[in-house]
Amino acid sequence: MITSFRNHPAKVRPVKTENERRMEAGWIFFSATDQLVKAEYKHFSFPALKHCNNNPIFGHDMSKEITPYAGNESKKEQVASMFNNISKTYDFLNHFLSLGIDVLWRKKAIKELLSIRPRKILDVATGTGDFAFEAIQILQPEKVIGVDISEGMLEVAKKKINKRNLSAIFSVQLGDSEGLPFEDNTFDAITVAFGVRNYENLERGLADMLRVLKPEGKIVILEFSKPQAFPVKQAYNFYFNYVTPFFGQLFSKDKRAYSYLPESVVAFPDGAAFTALMEQVGYKNTKHRSLTFGISAIYTGIK
Numbered sequence: 401m402i403t404s405f406r407n408h409p410a411k412v413r414p415v416k417t418e419n420e421r422r423m424e425a426g427w428i429f430f431s432a433t434d435q436l437v438k439a440e441y442k443h444f445s446f447p448a449l450k451h452c453n454n455n456p457i458f459g460h461d462m463s464k465e466i467t468p469y470a471g472n473e474s475k476k477e478q479v480a481s482m483f484n485n486i487s488k489t490y491d492f493l494n495h496f497l498s499l500g501i502d503v504l505w506r507k508k509a510i511k512e513l514l515s516i517r518p519r520k521i522l523d524v525a526t527g528t529g530d531f532a533f534e535a536i537q538i539l540q541p542e543k544v545i546g547v548d549i550s551e552g553m554l555e556v557a558k559k560k561i562n563k564r565n566l567s568a569i570f571s572v573q574l575g576d577s578e579g580l581p582f583e584d585n586t587f588d589a590i591t592v593a594f595g596v597r598n599y600e601n602l603e604r605g606l607a608d609m610l611r612v613l614k615p616e617g618k619i620v621i622l623e624f625s626k627p628q629a630f631p632v633k634q635a636y637n638f639y640f641n642y643v644t645p646f647f648g649q650l651f652s653k654d655k656r657a658y659s660y661l662p663e664s665v666v667a668f669p670d671g672a673a674f675t676a677l678m679e680q681v682g683y684k685n686t687k688h689r690s691l692t693f694g695i696s697a698i699y700t701g702i703k
């Protein structure tokens with residue numbers, strides 16, 4: 401499979417194996433030959449970003465296969481609708497289903513910014529604001545702006561901001577990671593928790609975040625990843641494929657939201673593949689750090 405991948409440029413694809421079909425769909429890391437594909441990916445010289453965005457293999461156009469619903473809307477519209485649907489139960493389910501570990505992950509991720517003490521932070525895919533609240537508590541910045549494509553999630557965030565008397569420091573607004581409503585070089589730091597997996601076009605999202613980051617500014621991304629070791633991998637697959645959708649459906653009333661979750665994690669290029677992508681987009685000094693047996697990971701990079 402790898403040989404044929406090497407020998408055929410993107411447009412000449414005579415016979416598609418199952419893995420190639422998955423790669424086209426952006427599921428590059430799905431297969432049993434995971435490690436081999438990752439190795440190949442690391443050594444591949446990517447085309448320029450503008451080509452990336454249109455390239456079905458390297459554009460990471462995650463919209464093609466893994467969408468929340470079956471309708472004709474774009475992935476972005478579907479993701480926004482899905483989070484609107486689950487916004488009221490999101491916080492409860494988040495902590496319940498992660499057994500509270502998500503709080504520790506957020507703290508660890510935000511501490512990656514202690515070394516630069518950012519004054520102005522952008523929290524992309526801010527949702528109900530939990531990552532930003534953590535940043536405010538740990539880093540005491542002057543200003544945090546949260547953007548998200550889901551009005552429902554932002555409504556919950558606004559209530560929490562008011563309740564905590566944080567409106568002077570933290571404001572939220574509608575905004576898309578792939579076309580952020582800010583000038584170039586605006587923020588000292590950018591944070592994203594459990595957001596990038598949902599982007600319609602990963603490179604475009606990463607590139608626009610890089611654009612609004614100040615030179616020497618730092619990005620911290622927290623995202624689910626795929627544990628590899630026995631028996632964590634098996635337990636994780638069972639939990640994500642059966643337990644999470646069961647409780648998700650029970651409490652959120654959106655049947656699809658919590659079965660989309662494991663699918664979107666599977667489709668996401670995690671670990672070294674993600675830092676390779678960050679480097680390709682233009683981030684420097686990228687690092688990744690595995691959390692809780694590889695269930696999630698922290699990614700950092702500098703502009």
Ligand SMILES: C[S@@+](CC[C@H](N)C(=O)[O-])C[C@H]1O[C@@H](n2cnc3c(N)ncnc32)[C@H](O)[C@@H]1O
Binds near residue numbers: 526527530578
């Ligand atoms: C799983 S929630 C995470 C929310 C929050 N960061 C947290 O840690 O709880 C993912 C959020 O990403 C948002 N999102 C997805 N794609 C986005 C995009 N292209 N631009 C901005 N937000 C996006 C969704 O609307 C949703 O609120």
